[in-house]
Amino acid sequence: MFIGMIIMPFGYELPGGMWTMFLLTTAVMVISGRQFLQSAWASFLNHHANMDTLVAIGTFTAYFYSIYAMLTHQPVFYESAAFVITFVLLGQVFEEKMKHAASGAVEKLLDLQAKDAEVIRDGQTLKIPLTEVNVGDIIRVKPGQKIAVDGVITEGSSTIDESMVTGESIPVAKKVGDTVIGATINNTGTFTFKAAKVGDDTLLAQIVELVKKAQTSHAPIQKIVDKIADIFVPIVIIIAILTFVTWYIVLSASFVQAMLFAVSVIIIACPCALGIATPTALMVGTGRSAKLGILIKNGEILEAVNSIKTVVFDKTGTITAGKPKVTDIIGDQQQVLEVAVNLEATSEHPLAAAILTKAQEVGIAVQGAQNFTALEGKGIQAQISNKQAFIGNQKLLADYQLDEATAAKMLELQNEAKTVVLVGFDGQIIGLIAVQDTPKKSSAAAITALKERGLRTVMLTGDNEHVAQAIADQVGIDEVLADVLPGDKAAKIKKLQQQAPIAFVGDGINDAPALTTANVGIAMGSGTDIAIESGGIVLVKNDLQDVVLALELSQKTFNRIKLNLFWAFIYNTLGIPVAAGLFAGIGLTLSPELAGIFMALSSISVVASSLLLNRVKLSHTA
Numbered sequence: 112m113f114i115g116m117i118i119m120p121f122g123y124e125l126p127g128g129m130w131t132m133f134l135l136t137t138a139v140m141v142i143s144g145r146q147f148l149q150s151a152w153a154s155f156l157n158h159h160a161n162m163d164t165l166v167a168i169g170t171f172t173a174y175f176y177s178i179y180a181m182l183t184h185q186p187v188f189y190e191s192a193a194f195v196i197t198f199v200l201l202g203q204v205f206e207e208k209m210k211h212a213a214s215g216a217v218e219k220l221l222d223l224q225a226k227d228a229e230v231i232r233d234g235q236t237l238k239i240p241l242t243e244v245n246v247g248d249i250i251r252v253k254p255g256q257k258i259a260v261d262g263v264i265t266e267g268s269s270t271i272d273e274s275m276v277t278g279e280s281i282p283v284a285k286k287v288g289d290t291v292i293g294a295t296i297n298n299t300g301t302f303t304f305k306a307a308k309v310g311d312d313t314l315l316a317q318i319v320e321l322v323k324k325a326q327t328s329h330a331p332i333q334k335i336v337d338k339i340a341d342i343f344v345p346i347v348i349i350i351a352i353l354t355f356v357t358w359y360i361v362l363s364a365s366f367v368q369a370m371l372f373a374v375s376v377i378i379i380a381c382p383c384a385l386g387i388a389t390p391t392a393l394m395v396g397t398g399r400s401a402k403l404g405i406l407i408k409n410g411e412i413l414e415a416v417n418s419i420k421t422v423v424f425d426k427t428g429t430i431t432a433g434k435p436k437v438t439d440i441i442g443d444q445q446q447v448l449e450v451a452v453n454l455e456a457t458s459e460h461p462l463a464a465a466i467l468t469k470a471q472e473v474g475i476a477v478q479g480a481q482n483f484t485a486l487e488g489k490g491i492q493a494q495i496s497n498k499q500a501f502i503g504n505q506k507l508l509a510d511y512q513l514d515e516a517t518a519a520k521m522l523e524l525q526n527e528a529k530t531v532v533l534v535g536f537d538g539q540i541i542g543l544i545a546v547q548d549t550p551k552k553s554s555a556a557a558i559t560a561l562k563e564r565g566l567r568t569v570m571l572t573g574d575n576e577h578v579a580q581a582i583a584d585q586v587g588i589d590e591v592l593a594d595v596l597p598g599d600k601a602a603k604i605k606k607l608q609q610q611a612p613i614a615f616v617g618d619g620i621n622d623a624p625a626l627t628t629a630n631v632g633i634a635m636g637s638g639t640d641i642a643i644e645s646g647g648i649v650l651v652k653n654d655l656q657d658v659v660l661a662l663e664l665s666q667k668t669f670n671r672i673k674l675n676l677f678w679a680f681i682y683n684t685l686g687i688p689v690a691a692g693l694f695a696g697i698g699l700t701l702s703p704e705l706a707g708i709f710m711a712l713s714s715i716s717v718v719a720s721s722l723l724l725n726r727v728k729l730s731h732t733a
Contacts, residue, residue, distance in 0.1 A: 129181045129187060130181075132181075132187065132189045132190075133177075133178065133181060133189065135189075135193075136174060136177070136189040136190075136192060136193050139192070139193045139196055139197075140170070140171070140174055140192065140193075140196070143196050143197070143200060144167070144170055144171070144174075144192075144196045146163075147163045147166040147167040147170070147196075147199075148167045148171065150163035150164075150167070151163045151164040151166075151167035151168070152167075159341055160340075160341065160344035160345050160348070161340060161341075161344060162340065162344070162381050162385075164344050164348075165344060165347060165348075165377045165378065165380060165381040166195070166196075166199055166378070166381055168348065168351075168377050169195060169374045169377035169378045169381075169703065170191075170192045170195050170196050170378075171192070172370065172373075172374055172377075173188045173189075173191045173192040173195070173370075173374055173703060174189070174192040176188065176367075176370055177189045177191075177192065180367075185367070186367060188367075188371070188703075190704070191371075191374070191702070191703040191704055194703070194704040195378055195703055195704065195706070198704075198708050198710075198711045199381075199710065199711060201711060203714075224241065224257075224293070224294050224315060225241055225256075225257035225258065225259045225293070225294065226240070226241060227239060227240050227241060227259070228241060228244050228248075228250050228259035228260070229250060229251045229252070229253075230244060230248045230249065230250050230251075231248075231249040231250070231251060231303065232248070232249075236251060241259055241260070242310075244259055244260055244306055244309050245306065245309065246306055246307065246308070246309055247305065247306060248305070248306045249265065249303050249304070249305055249306075250262065250303065250304055250305075250306060251301065251302075251303050252269075252291075252297045252301065252302055252303070252304065253297065253301050254269070254297055254298065254299055254300065254301065255296070255297065255298075256296070256297050257294060257295070257296055257297075258271070258291050258292065258293055258294065258295050258296070258297060258304075259293055259306075260293040260306050260307075260308060260309045260313050261290065261291065261292055261293050261306070261307050261308035261309075261312075261313045261314055262290070262291055262304040262305050262306045262307045262308070263288065263289070263290055263291070263304055263305050263307055264285055264286065264287050264288065264289050264290075264291060264302050264303070264304045265287065265302075265303050265304055265305050266287065266302060266303045267287070267300055267301055267302030267303060268284070268285060268286040268287070268300050268302060269284075269285055269297050269298060269299050269300035269301070269302050270282040270283065270284050270285070270298045270299050270300075271283050271285050271291060271292075271295050271296065271297055271298060272295060272296040272298055273292055273295045282298050285302070290307075291304050292313075292314050292315070293308075293313045293314065293315050294313075294315045314651075318401060318406060318651070331410075331411060331414050332389060332414060332669075332672060332673070332676070336385050336388070336389060336676060339385065339680070340385055343380075343385075347376065347377060347380040347687070348377070350376055350380075350687060350691065351373040351374075351376040351377045352373070354369075354372050354373045354376050354691040354692070355369045355370060355372065355373035356369075358372050358373075358692060371702065371703060372690070372691055372692045372700075374703045374706075375690035375691075375700075375701045375702060375703050375705075375706040376687055376690045376691050376706075378690070378703050378706035378710055379683065379686040379687060379689070379690040379701060379706040379709055379710055380683050380684075380686065380687050380690070381683070381710050384675075384678075384679030384682065384683070384713040384714045384716070384717040385676065385679045385680060385683075387714060387717055387718060388672060388675030388676045388678075388679050388717050388721075389410070389672050389675070389676070391675070391717065391718050391721035391722075392668055392671045392672045392675055392720075392721040392724065393410050393413070393668070393672070394721070395668070395671075395721045395722055395724040395725055396413065396664060396665070396667070396668030396671070396724050397668075399664065399724060399725055400661065400664050400665075403657070403660060403664070404636075404650065404651035404652045404654075404657065405648065405649075405650060405651070405657055405660060405661045405664065406636075406648065406649040406650075406651065407647070407648050407661070407664075407665060408646075408647045408648065408649075409647070411647070412631055412647035412648060412665065413665045413668050413669045413672075414669055415612070415630050415631050415647070416614070416631055416661075416662055416665035416666055416669065417665070417666055417669045417670075418612045418630070419566065419612050419613070419614045419630065419631060419662065420566065420567060420610075420611035420612055420613075421566065421567040421568075421569060421607060421610070421611050421612070421613050421614070422561055422566050422567070422568050422569070422613075422614045422615075422616065422658065422662075423568075423569045423570075423571050423604065423607060423613055423614070423615045423616070423625075423629070424568070424569070424570050424571065424588070424615075424616045424617075425570075425571060425572065425615075425616065425617040425618060425622050425625075426570055426571075426572035426574055426579060426582060427461055427548060427572070427574070427618075428461065428618040428635065429616055429617055429618060429635055429655070430550055430551065430554045430570065430582060430586060430588075430655065431548040431549060431550050431551065431554075431582065432548060432549060432550070432551050433461055433548065433618070434461065434465075434548065435461050435462055435464075435465040435530070435546045435547060435548035436465055436468070436469075436546065436547060436548075437465050437466060437468070437469035437544060437545070437546055438529055438545050438546065438547045439524060439529070439543070439544070439545035440469075440542065440543070440544055440545070441517060441520055441521075441542050441543040441544075441545075442517075442534070442541050442542020442543065443541070443542065444473070445473075445475070446536070446541060446542070447534050447541060447542035447543075447544060448466070448469065448470050448473065448475050448544075449470075449475055449478075450495060450500050450502070450534050450535075450536050450541065451466050451470075451502055451532070451534050451544055452466055452467060452470035452475055452477055453477055453478055453479060453480045453493075453495055453500070454480055454491060454492075454493055454495075454500060454501070454502045455467060455502065456477045456479070456480075458491075461548065462530065462532060462546050465546045466532070466544060466546070478495075480493035480494060480495045480500065481493060481494045482494045486501065486503055486507070488506060488596045489503040489504060489506045489507050489510075490502050490503015490504060490507060490532075490533075491503065495536070498536060498537045499536075499537065499538065500534075500535065500536045500537075501533075501534075501535040501536075502532060502533065502534050502535070503532070503533055504531075504532070504533070504575065505521070505531065505533065505575055506594075507533050507535070507540070508533070511533075511535060511538075511539065511540050512539075512540070513533075513540055517540070517543065520543065521543055522577070524543070524545040525575060525577030525578050525581070526577055526581065527545075527547075527581070528547065528578055528581030528582050528585065529545040529546065529547045529578060530545070530546045530547070530548070530574055530575070530578050531543050531544070531545050531546075531575075531578075532544040532545075532546060550582060550585055550586050551654075551655055553654050553655045553656045554586040554655050555585065555586045555587055556656060557655035557656045557658055557659055558586045558587045558588060558655075559587055560656070560659040560730075561658070561659055561662075562587070562589070564659070564662070564663075566662075567589050567590070567611070568587075568588050568589045568590070569588065569589065569590045569591070569592060569607065570582070570583050570588045570590070570591045570592065570593075571592045571595055571600055571603055571604075571615075571625070572591075572592070572593055572595060573593075573594065573595055573596060574593060574594075575593060575594060576591065576593040576594060578593075579591045579593035580593070600622065600624060600625040601624040601625050601627075601628040603625075604625050604628045604629050605628060608628075608629075608630065612630040612631075613629045613630050613631075614629060614630065614631040614632075614633055614658075614662070615628070615629035615631070615632055615633065616633040616635065616655075616658055617632075617633075617634065617635065617646075618634070618635050622634075626646045631646075631647050631648065632646035632647050632648070633646050633647070633648045633649075633650065633658055633661060634646030634648070634649045634650070635650050635653050635655075636649050636650055636651040636652070636653055648661050648665075659730075660729060663729055663730060664729060667724065667727050667729075668724060671720065671721060671723075671724050671727075674720065675717045675720055675721060678716070678717065678720065679713060679717050682713045682716070683710075683713060686701070686706070686709060686710075689701050690706055
């Protein structure tokens with residue numbers, strides 16, 4: 112390029128003349144241009160045409176014509192072939208560097224990991240590499256140190272900066288029994304914790320894996336792009352042939368001039384930018400969301416979010432805090448609690464946990480029950496002291512009677528947004544336990560924000576209608592579907608989908624069928640337990656405001672993909688008339704070299720557009 116475009120035009124002769132140019136250009140074509148020829152040939156054998164087809168045809172046309180011209184003592188254009196190859200590759204270099212910057216979220220997440228850990232083994236403190244830490248190891252963490260892996264505090268307390276994983280800037284107070292997350296930073300106290308998850312099972316490892324998968328996924332719109340490219344490339348080749356014929360035969364231009372116009376058309380039209388419009392935006396969008404504690408599973412989710420009209424919420428643990436407390440006990444407190452705690456001793460349900468906590472507070476111990484039986488959609492029953500005992504919801508009233516005073520009290524409690532549990536012993540209801548789970552602080556604001564975006568909100572819960580409606584009124588939910596059995600949630604989602612596309616927000620464990628049935632499943636993360644497989648989006652911070660943020664960021668990322676595709680297609684398409692010499696009469700033309708530069712710039716501009724997603728303002732971030 113330097114010789115052909117700078118030295119020779121000033122009258123300097125090159126040792127070996129055109130043959131030296133031929134040898135140098137041949138080296139460029141064989142070493143640097145080979146990849147384009149191989150790709151184009153492979154596509155041709157599969158009856159397709161791709162972006163490399165245009166580069167290969169344009170550059171090799173200029174190269175082989177120059178060989179012919181050299182042998183017949185006519186002007187050569189070796190520099191055009193070398194110049195185009197160089198600028199296409201240079202564009203790819205810049206593109207790769209920018210894509211690396213776009214996908215830097217994964218590297219930054221990996222950099223968060225601690226490199227080693229202070230493990231207490233056989234009474235000795237050992238500093239070992241992170242890879243040697245095992246589940247069950249006791250690890251000491253001093254102020255300012257990074258926590259090595261996920262675990263549970265066994266001794267001491269501290270405040271921990273979890274912002275690098277959850278995005279939450281305020282340090283979190285931790286005490287014995289609380290979970291800690293690997294890669295977070297210990298602020299104040301010294302403590303020890305028991306390693307619960309190591310290696311690929313840690314929260315950070317799960318986040319990294321999810322981000323990697325999302326960044327290498329394809330949005331359905333990419334299939335349309337591939338089809339466009341498959342049609343666009345042959346059309347460009349036809350336009351190039353018509354350009355040559357028009358200039359050479361119709362307009363009587365020289366063979367060389369007609370060929371240069373045709374080659375310029377092929378080069379400027381190369382739609383490389385179309386191929387990177389989607390993946391680069393995906394990389395930036397999913398990377399930014401991960402920093403905010405929002406894990407987007409793949410490109411399909413981004414596209415699906417764009418059509419969502421209704422957001423459906425689970426109640427317990429999603430809209431409410433998921434930490435209910437016993438507020439009222441109707442009947443003989445001692446007897447009611449004794450029966451209830453023995454029935455609920457092995458249950459992991461939040462209501463059971465509230466009853467167990469209350470029993471511990473008043474000093475009632477668990478004696479145990481036998482012969483447990485599930486009452487479908489109602490509760491459970493078992494034998495206590497050789498007598499039948501049961502506990503459950505108001506559907507038990509179909510089998511047991513409740514006196515008017517107690518029934519009135521139950522309705523009063525339900526109207527106060529309290530869940531009422533019926534407790535029975537020896538064939539009759541002996542009392543009620545009222546449990547209240549209050550809405551999260553962020554719930555009302557999140558629901559308001561969703562409604563401002565024109566979205567309909569629905570609560571889907573197994574709780575009774577009185578309690579569900581009371582909670583819905585507090586946070587502003589539009590519609591309530593109550594008394595829904597766990598197995599029926601997916602069916603309810605399908606019914607709602609008949610009206611409009613649905614996003615379902617649940618805890619990711621009990622709500623797995625509903626999460627997978629919805630158009631978009633949003634799983635609320637909880638500490639180190641992330642149900643990645645359940646939802647298409649996982650909210651690490653367990654904050655309902657992040658539902659709004661996830662939908663907004665997904666929509667902005669998908670809109671950026673569409674903008675990139677539009678720009679890439681229009682940019683290349685508008686360049687074709689100029690390259691074909693349509694405006695040659697006013698002196699506006701494109702040489703193959705300039706066409707190569709503009710083609711490379713189109714790819715770089717698309718990547719730059721994607722990187723701007725990092726700076727797009729989101730309405731619900733500080």
